[in-house]
Amino acid sequence: MRLPDGFTVRVRDDVRLLPTADGGLSLVGGSPLRSMRLASTAADRVIGRQVRVHDATTDLIARRLLDGNLADPAGLTPADPADLTVIVPAHDRPELLDRCLAALSGLGVIVVDDASRAPDAVAEVVRRHGATLLALTDNRGPAGARNAGLARVATTYVAFVDSDVTAAPEVLAQLAGHLVDPRVALVGPLVRGHSAKARPAWFERHDMAASSLSLGSRACSVRPGAAVGWLPSACLVARTTTLRAVGGFAGDLRVGEDVDLVWRLVEAGHVVRYAPDLVALHEVRGTVRGWLGRKL
Template identity: 40%
Template sequence: MTAVEQSIEAAPAQTCLPDGFQVQIDMRCARHGDLRYLVGGSPTRLLRMSDAALGMTSDDGRIAVCDNATRRLARSLLDSGIANPRPMFGPQAHEVTIVVPVRDNQAGVDRLLAAVSGTPVIVVDDGSRTPIVVNDPAVKVIRSERNRGPSAARNVGAAMATTEFVAFLDSDVVPSADWLTVLLGHFSDPSVAVVAPRIVGLNWSQAHGNDSGPGLAERYENGWSSLDMGPDEAAVVPSTPVAYVPSAAMVVRRNVFCGFDESLRVAEDVDVCWRMHEAGWRIRYDPVARVSHDHRTDLRSVLSRRRYYGTGAARLAELHGNRAAPVVMSIPMAVAVGALLTRTKIGTALAMIILAQVAFRLRRRLGDLPQAPLVAAQMTGRAAGFGLLQAAGAICRHYWPVALILAIISARFRKLAIEVAIAEGAVSWVRQVIADPATPTLGPVKYMLMHRLDDLAYGAGLWQGVVERRDVGALRPVLRP
């Protein structure tokens, strides 16, 4: 029986936060520090804090759970995405078993085991041509004579574990010393089933043992890897900025974890996150905990991996429907974005009319929020900007074969496509550098070159998957009323 055929235990109806648990309101949601009105989350929403709720909240937005009222308030803020958890306690490292799926990477296993010494480890050798050898008697090694894929290997290791929690680590990662301490605290929330760290690039000299500077492809991977979910902590929810977390490094609550779909050799992490979410369990991403990944260093392997990731989109669309859509937008916003992309006076006028209507409806929903007209205008502008970026990304990434054909036969579209590719790349670079100043230095021109090659590779894989599966679900946009 594959993991996808197993039933998923639903999250308990009552997921009470324990006494002593704390949450922190994201103060970016409080305009001018006023906690009475909170605007944020994904999708964006407005929360009005009552006098009673304000009385439970410190001036800096911290709430400590101590009774049913604070429990309900903390849970509401967490689920809205306007607050983040600040657990004060959690399981210990000895309650975790690390499962390492590996094929033909003895050096990586040796390096990883040195970094996690003292924690129970199960190494699953997934059909290595030369069997993996571990001399530490405390490490259990399970060998499969044939390669079944990382999903099956992880499931085999998890089934052998007896601890309450299981940490999945790929053989090409190295966790920081405190990664488990940071992550395990989240499990003091009984509704949390999966927690993941930030995955960053392994230092060049540490990975390769020399002083040579990294090349362009490696510098891009170190700053913009598809495994790196970014510098901001978040709840992991489909159709949000952090829609999944990579299986290269994650910790799960073993007795409720649904297991990986063994029919998937790519996108299995996306699938498992979405299935756990559908069952009512919560997933957290905490970038304070860090795990370093030995990234690919040459252009060919980097782009080949991106193409491989793209092939999983068609299968995700089969399994999860609209959640795998390349574009999700309201119909009015889609019309406005399309009108703006025409770059005509009539198109611009039509877009302004639609956006004004959107802002007006939003203003009415904001009620007595201070400076409501300004907030409505700002939120509408951000939504339009995000819509434009989403459309530009789709043109350059998901639909680039169609865009290429249109560019060949239409000089007007060719000019638009070039402008869109440059503008989207520039905005993406600026947003990343502002959000995470520690991002390895890569100038805008070199970044845009790599970003566009990344898009071409992923899009090629996406279309390959669509053709192979004869299902266009991964290309179908979702337009909502």
């Protein structure tokens, strides 16, 4: 499970580096807040606030820094789009699905129609964009629909993008780049509220500025108690085999299935990462009733 040679981590700017009398180094910061001491032989491997992995020692240092949220990965290479399949759970709303699929052009996409009331409209959008359609006869909810799509995936990585989300292929490929770390099972971007309206209403502007799905600008190793304790399932990229091994999403949950998945992965010893330098856009609710229902 060693990090690949050349993998680089950079100590965060908000972490204090304090030299010790014996030539070592103390780092203060992270999330939760901590102090970590490096002996002189390890401190010598921190060059310009960076550690580049090339042996067992630098691998250990890099992992400790990442796990403590003292450092973030740097200079990751995007994954090959051919290694990625996108699952889009859909229930009606063909106009949003159309926008979602247009943004995913060039990627392999499976749309799971979760027993829409107007399945022909959904099927027409899927056909027009050249995606694969998996139509369910019973409504399973987003978690169940994602699991149905996951069972059809044959690629190394799988992305989940909700039908009211637009995510560029390069964003998903860069997210998958985090999975070069063999411990990382799941990674998510900053999900920002968006409206296509020229003059959004007040409640739409609220979610564009402070969406409950936007988890801040701080990159993080995600786990309970850290600065970021969960990731929204609106947009995620995962290692296919690992996700299957933990049973995918909890199919009996209609809400909170994303929190549950993150916590189960962390409990099983996997790493989940939040990468806010990459952004996906989530369409805000267009009515006060829908907005209040979402908040409730």
